[in-house]
Amino acid sequence: MAESRQDETTLPVRQKQPRQQLTKGMEHMREYVAIDDSNKTSQQQAEEDAYGVPATIEPIRKPATDSQSNPQKRSDPFQFGTRYLEEGDDIFAHNAWDHVEVDPQYTEFIAAQTIFQRENQVSDFDKKRFNDKPEKWWDKFYSNNQANFFKDRKWLTQEFPVLAEVTKADHGPCTVLEVGAGAGNTAFPVLAMNSNPGLKLHACDYSAKAIDVIRSQEAYTSQQEPRVLQADVWDAAGEVLPPGLKPGSVDLIVMIFIFSALSPDQWAQAVRNVHTLLKPGGEVLFRDYGRGDLAQVRFKKGRYLDENFYVRGDGTRVYFFEEDELREIWSGNIPANSKDEGEAPTKVQVPGLQVLNLAVDRRMLVNRQRKIKMYRCWMQGRFRKASNENENGEAAKA
Template sequence: METYIKKKSHSIRILSPEEAERLAKGKVLVTDFKQMKLEKEAQKNWDLFYKRNSTNFFKDRHWTTREFQELKACREFEDQKLTILEAGCGVGNCLFPLLEEDLNIFAYACDFSPRAVEYVKKNSLYSPERCKVFQCDLTKDDLTENIPAGSVDVVTLIFVLSAIHPDKMHLVLKNIYKVLKPGKCVLFRDYGLYDHAMLRFKSGSKLGENFYVRQDGTRSYFFTEEFLFQLFTSEGYEQVANEYVQRETVNRKEGLCVPRVFLQGKFRKPLEKTEVLAD
């Protein structure tokens, strides 16, 4: 059983000499041909991931409302019905705890994998009256085909962008921007630089700077504060928060304690000029 302990700091993690040496040994990049193949087969690889793991791989994320107070605080009055978008919902590990905890939420949810979307629809907690789920490539498919423009109170983007090629991440943020209400936020959490998962990749797994491929063909990017700031602000968002979260994962059964590094941020769509003047 794994548990998180000891929230350590909001600064970048310092590598030990052994870790730095291990990371330096994996600098050889995957060939361009294989990289193009991975990009072309990205959806298939995630679909196979969910075929192998069903709904059992990720734990339900009951920590979301604790870490992101905006899910409650963005209400303008008590019992206001919130409209949220979970971009990259997987099989609903974040979605369903939110719907259970807060009865005044309507959720849009989408995922790259058709199989993951089907798992969400088959979940006993799924109700079309409270949730609309659909398959979507966030880098290509226009969200306004399923969600009215400027109608969403808060977007969660949790462990999603890391699976997308860095050159295409801005397309996701541009897409989300269209459905988010002015003055409202995107809540971000993903892998941070020097997370334990980054240090575990073997030689021959590197796709680019801080970008790696797993054995199953799925990919993972590890974020820095600077990269994330530039990514969001270049698409018109205002930064509210952007910081590293360091934890230790303890596997008591195996006697292991490993460092985890995440990047957590909140980025706001600016109010329109007329709204600012009205205030």
């Protein structure tokens, strides 16, 4: 026994390997996001890379101001912060910078990458496989990840202050529907801060497994009757409304990274359903992926389903939007591109909503340890059903 313990103490100690600068899935983007320090001494590294990436692939910087500090003080949530990257700023002083424009070299990469993706798209067989039953892939996703993949969205009330207002004790009756609720990362934070006895919160997802995850959480099972939060399976692009909800019964609809999971031919029905559910004056709180986001440009072979529409490695789908495109969609002008070559694109007209706010949230996220920069692009909007309009899009009778 003594010899055994002695042998154990003489075993070589395994050295901890340094963390990879890039994951395998991002290796093809190295020259566009990473600092090449292979030929630099430590002194040169400190002097030349003090601001992050080499000048040839730096983000565009704004002229320096006289301000000594740049806190994020926002009166309008659609300003998305005021941490501007200015001349002289240390790029690694913060984890993220707001309103960052991409440099010309990165823009060229996006264009080249899009051509590459289009030329190496998903086979016809796999297109059918991924498009026929998308809920199957989300079921598999939530079976594998349960409630551990996404973090609770603590930023919700900063981006959409109305969610804090409706949870106040004196607000009065209010019905909130979250579409694409997933594991409850929006619903549970709203439930936790609620003091409004008149709040009704419906969390819906077309993955039955996701709803099982929500219903299994203690915050859900421990609710007293009448319960505030109700979770149900519902297809946002289906022909029926969610359980327990009638036309014109919803005050707020929350859609966070859900519309992008629908294929373009599902948009019209989804917008119809949203319009039908909203009360006159009701609103949609919207956030989703924007064109040119890192999540889009990093796709390699066999992920391109259609223009700006991709399938991830886990089989789930994602679309990347432009601002004008979303403005048209939510106004009720849904693009319906003809499958016949040479025919002009057409529009499907559905009852639309008023676009109160729609803005592009461009940020540069920085990883100080790995010396990489990541351009993110999200779309954020607030859309309202006219106060004199019924669920059919007609002017309500006086």
